[in-house]
Amino acid sequence: MKNNKVFVLNHCSHNKGDNSVLTYVVKKLISKNNELCLSTSSGEMPEWLNKLIGKKVDSVLWGPGDWFDYKNSKVNYYRLRIKQKIYINLFYYILRKYSQGEKLLVKRIFSLIYNKSFLRKIKDADIVLSSGGHHISSVLDVDGINPQLLDMICADVYGKKLVLWAQSIGPVKTDISYIKKSISLLIKNSLKTFYRCDQSREFLTEIGAIDFDGVSELDDSVFGLIQLLDRENKINISHNSREKKAIVAIYNSSYRDKSEELRYIENLIKIIDKVILSGYRVSFLPMQYKGDPGDERPLISQIINGITNSERVDVIDKDLSPIETLKKVSEYSLLIGHKTHSVVYGLGLEIPTLAIAYHPKTRYFMRRYGVEKYCIDEHEFIENQELSLSLVDDLIENELACHDILNIAGGDIKSRVNDEFDKIFY
Template sequence: MSGYYGFDNSGDEAVLQSILLALDEQGKSRGIRFVPVVLSNHPARTSQTYNVEAIHRMKPAALIQAIRNSDGLISGGGSLLQDATGAKTIPYYLAIIKLAQFLGKPTFIYSQGIGPVHRGMFFGWIKSVFNRCQLISVRDEESKQLLLQMKVKRDIMVVPDPVMGMPLATQSTGQAATDRSEASIIGVSVRYWNQDRSELDSLAEAITLILQQTKAQIRFLPFHLPSDEEASHYIRKQLDDQYSGRITTATGVSHPQQMLAEVGRCHVLIGMRLHALIYAASQQVPMLGISYDPKIDQFLNRLDMKAVANTTTISAQLIASETARLLQQRLQWQLDKQPLIERLKSEAQTPAQQIALFFNKGRDFS
C-alpha cells in the first residue's frame, strides 16, 4: 500500500485506516484474507497504530523486496499525483506503481484525487502507468476528466473518498458522535496557506464575531501535526482573553477514529482541511468549507454545496452569519443532506469490493 502515510497527517492516516477496514470487510465477504504491507515514513508507528507490517517508503532495497513478495500494489488514496507541492511527488508515486508493474504485480489506483498537474511532461508518464493498471478509481469527476485529457484508456471509476466509509470506533477509542454537550461546539480546522497569514487573520475576526454573537464554544481540530496546531495557536493569540474559557484545542489526537469522534461532537464545523469536511459529512455535522484547493470545491459539489470562502477572499461577517444559521437549522441541514451522505458512504467501499473480486476471480474482473 503506497500513499502519504506516516507523516502525522490525520487526513491521510484516515485514508489508510479506511482502506484497511474496507479491505478487511470486503475480503471476508469473499473468503479472502488481505495482509497489508504499508509503505510509511514512520514504519514503527504505522505498524503499532494499525497492526500491519510496514516498511520505510524511502529505503529502496526493502521497498523492492516488499513489492516483489506481494500479490499486488494499491496506490492511494489522497492527492498523490499533483505537482502543486513540488516536482518530486508525481515521479515518486509513479515510480512505485511502475516498479510493481515491472515485477508483474497487478496495480490498483484507490480513490485518488488527480491534479493539479501543471507540468505537461507528467501527462505522458501518468498515461503510460495508468494504462497498465487493473483498476483506476478517482474521488471526483474532475479527476476523471483530467485523466481522459491525458489519454488514459482504461475504465475510470468515480467513487467517494474512502474516509466517507470509515466508522466510529468503540468507546475505548472515542465517544459516540451523538454524545454532544449542551453548549454548541464549533469545530475549526485550519492550516497555513497564505504567506502573510491573511486567511488566518480573517478567520480570527470571524471567530471573534461568533463568540460575540453566540454562546458557542470553539474547538480547534489540528489535522496535520504540528503545523495545524501552530496555525490554530496563531488564531487563538488574536482572540480576546475574555473568551478563553470557551476555546479549546484537541491535542494528542493521533488515531483517525479519535479525530472522527472529535468532529462528531461538533454542532457545526468550519474547515480548510478536506478530511475535516469529509469527517463532518460522515457524521452529519453541518459544515462551512474554506477553499484553498479545487479538491475542497469538488467534495462540496458532491453535497450540492459551495465553499463559504476561499483563501484569497474571506468575509468574516459572512462566516459568522452562516455559522449562526447552521446552528439554528442544524436538523434541517441533516435532513436535506442525509440522502447524499448515505449514498457516498455506501459507494466508498467500491474499490475494495473490486479488488476483492479481482483476487476472488483469479486475478480477473470478468
C-alpha cells in the same frame, strides 16, 4: 480476490487525513484475512494501527527512502533537501524513459536507487494498492513529480497488479508531454483507477485515459470508514444528541505570504468570536501531528491569543488515532474546516460545515453533499471577511436544515465507497 499479499503504497505518516484513509484500507483488507505490508513516509507502523489489526505488520519506507525531516534537525533537513533535488532530477529522466516504453531500463534504475526493503515487498506482493491522497497531483509538487508517483511506476515495471484507490488521482498541471504520457501509461496498465472531482476528470480526458478500462470516479475513503464505524455503533451521527460546540481545523500553509497570513488569522478570529457569541464552545483540531512538518499548533496559538472570549476555546492537543479522532469530532454540532479531511469528517458525520477550499476537491465534496453554498475558496476567505462572516451566520441559522441535507445525501456516497472496494478484493 481473497487472501492476497497486499502491499499498500504511498502512505504519508504525518497527516491525520491520510491516516484516516489508511485506517479504512487496512480495516477492509484485514476483514478478509489478506496479508499486509505498508510503505510509509516514516517507515514506521503507527501503534494504533497495530492495535486495530491485532498483530504487528511489516512497514518500510517509500522507495527513495527517507523524504521528510522527522528528526527536526537542521543537518538532516539540508541533507534531505539535497537528496530531494537529486532524486527529482532522476525522476524526470525515469518518466521520460518510461513514456518511451523502456521498462527494463527503468526497472534497472529502480534496482540501483530504491531501498532494498521496498523492492523486496514489491516483488513479493500479489497486488499493490496506492492508499489515496495527494499522489498523482501537482497540488504540492511541480509537474506532479513525487516519490508516490514513482513508487507506483516501480510496481508497474515489476509487473504487479496495481490499484489506484480513491483520490490517488488529483489534477496535474504540466506542459511536459512525457509526464502526461507516463501517467496515461500507468493508468492503462493498472487494474483499477479511481479519481476525484471535475478537475481530475478533465485531466484524465486531456491525457486520453478517461475511457480506459477500470477508470471511474469515487468519493473519499473516509466516507466509507464512517459508515463502517456507524454500523458497529462506534460513533454517533445523531445531531440531536450533540452539545452546542464548534470544531475548527485550519491549514498551516507555506504558500501564503505574510500579509495573507495576517488576514487569514484576523478573519478566523472574527469568525470564532461570532461563533462564541452565538453560544458555542470552540475546539481546534490540529490535522498534522505534533512536531511533524506542517504542525498547526503555533498558528493556532496566534489565533487564540486574538479571540475575545478565549476562555471558551480549547485545543485537542493530543494526537488521537483516526477512529478516536472521528469519535471526538462526532461530538460537535458545527465544523469549520480548511484541511480537506476535516471537511470530509464534517460531511460524513453529518455536521453542518463551513469549508474553506484550498483545492477544487473541497468544493466537489461539498457539492456532492448538496451544501456547496457553505464553501468559500481560500483566496476569497482571506480577502472577503464580510462574505465569510455572512456564511457563518447563515450556517448557524440553518444548522438543523443543513444536517438534514447531509443525512439524505450521505447514505449513497458512503455505500458506494464500500461497494467499490468490495468488488476489487472480494
